[in-house]
Amino acid sequence: MAQLSDRMRALVQPHLASIEPYDPAFTPTRINLSANENTYPLPPTVRTAIDDALSATPLNRYPDPMSNRLRDLIAARGGHSRQQICVGNGGDELLFNFLMAFGGPGRTLLNCPPAFSEYEFFASVNQTQVERVWRDSVTFELDMPRTLEAASHANMVILTSPNNPTGNLVSAQEVEQVCEACPGMVMVDEAYIEFADLGSSVEALLPNHPNLVVLHTLSKAFGEAGVRCGYVVAAHDVIDVFAAVRQIYSVNVLTQAAAEVAMRLDVMFEPIVQQIRSERERMFAALQTLIEGLGAASGELAPAVWPSQGNFLLLRVPGAADVRTRLRDEYSILARDFSAAPGLAGCLRITVGTPQENDEVLRALSQLLKEERS
Numbered sequence: 326m327a328q329l330s331d332r333m334r335a336l337v338q339p340h341l342a343s344i345e346p347y348d349p350a351f352t353p354t355r356i357n358l359s360a361n362e363n364t365y366p367l368p369p370t371v372r373t374a375i376d377d378a379l380s381a382t383p384l385n386r387y388p389d390p391m392s393n394r395l396r397d398l399i400a401a402r403g404g405h406s407r408q409q410i411c412v413g414n415g416g417d418e419l420l421f422n423f424l425m426a427f428g429g430p431g432r433t434l435l436n437c438p439p440a441f442s443e444y445e446f447f448a449s450v451n452q453t454q455v456e457r458v459w460r461d462s463v464t465f466e467l468d469m470p471r472t473l474e475a476a477s478h479a480n481m482v483i484l485t486s487p488n489n490p491t492g493n494l495v496s497a498q499e500v501e502q503v504c505e506a507c508p509g510m511v512m513v514d515e516a517y518i519e520f521a522d523l524g525s526s527v528e529a530l531l532p533n534h535p536n537l538v539v540l541h542t543l544s545k546a547f548g549e550a551g552v553r554c555g556y557v558v559a560a561h562d563v564i565d566v567f568a569a570v571r572q573i574y575s576v577n578v579l580t581q582a583a584a585e586v587a588m589r590l591d592v593m594f595e596p597i598v599q600q601i602r603s604e605r606e607r608m609f610a611a612l613q614t615l616i617e618g619l620g621a622a623s624g625e626l627a628p629a630v631w632p633s634q635g636n637f638l639l640l641r642v643p644g645a646a647d648v649r650t651r652l653r654d655e656y657s658i659l660a661r662d663f664s665a666a667p668g669l670a671g672c673l674r675i676t677v678g679t680p681q682e683n684d685e686v687l688r689a690l691s692q693l694l695k696e697e698r699s
């Protein structure tokens with residue numbers, strides 16, 4: 326990742342001098358399964374409704390700062406009130422604003438890695454100290470005793486459910502315990518919740534836990550990663566904070582229009598989500614079979630694939646970094662390489678795509694892994 330020039334290092338705020346921006350390592354490929362996007366085409370009815378809404382949207386007027394029409398649609402879907410919702414320019418903006426509002430110098434974020442790398446990036450930009458309680462190195466379950474202990478003196482906690490990149494859920498009981506232990510704010514990032522078993526969301530805890538914030542995005546299940554829209558659900562006074570710190574026009578008119586259609590026609594996404602879930606199980610079984618035949622090279626951890634509640638699978642394979650490069654260069658398939666990330670040695674993350682994309686991944690991986698072994 327590009328470093329700042331010496332001249333700029335001297336001029337930026339001191340804590341930004343050695344910042345390392347998030348690098349999605351994007352390369353154009355035929356099959357991009359690296360960013361957990363929804364790779365299925367939008368349902369034609371939805372696409373048409375979006376196109377109609379966009380062409381009917383005046384561009385010369387500023388957006389509604391609070392996206393109230395969209396807030397009402399989101400609130401109605403989830404059984405919330407408008408005052409419990411704040412919309413952002415992607416979930417990322419809300420994560421940033423969460424750190425900006427509740428973090429800062431002298432404050433601590435509790436993170437439970439391996440998790441989404443943006444949390445620590447936004448913490449560092451906001452001069453927020455990070456305390457880490459690592460998940461179990463085999464199952465990636467939370468270490469609850471240590472998590473609760475750390476939460477008891479943290480200003481903020483972020484838990485991801487389903488977790489990216491490990492795919493497992495955090496239970497409502499665990500979230501409840503963390504909310505009770507933490508004197509500060511607890512965010513549960515539910516970016517992938519639509520792909521999880523029904524009833525996995527922790528939103529039902531909101532009425533009894535005023536320090537809980539639940540994050541959502543339209544980038545994953547709703548296939549609008551390019552639209553940039555996310556939202557948080559929380560108590561009114563928490564939403565007032567998000568509303569107070571945000572850039573008032575960050576959610577533009579086109580984003581609001583496209584997101585409103587997705588929320589209004591949300592049932593049309595259900596067949597796609599169901600298909601991704603069943604493809605995920607098909608891929609999981611196929612990868613397990615593929616991996617069973619591979620022995621661990623000396624000094625390497627045994628190959629593995631983890632069950633997932635998201636639209637992606639984490640797998641550990643011999644020569645992971647090489648496998649990822651060869652997938653890209655020889656098959657034009659882009660996967661995400663985590664093999665150098667702490668706690669994820671030898672791991673790749675692959676988004677569950679369309680049946681055809683998944684078949685190509687399986688074909689490529691079975692060839693590559695055979696070659697890596699010989």
Ligand SMILES: *Cc1c(COP(=O)(O)O)cnc(C)c1O
Pocket residue numbers: 361414415416417418441485489514516541542543544545550553554555
């Ligand atoms: C994708 C993702 C988000 C939000 O992404 P946006 O596109 O900014 O809405 C948030 N958290 C996790 C864990 C994600 O993977």
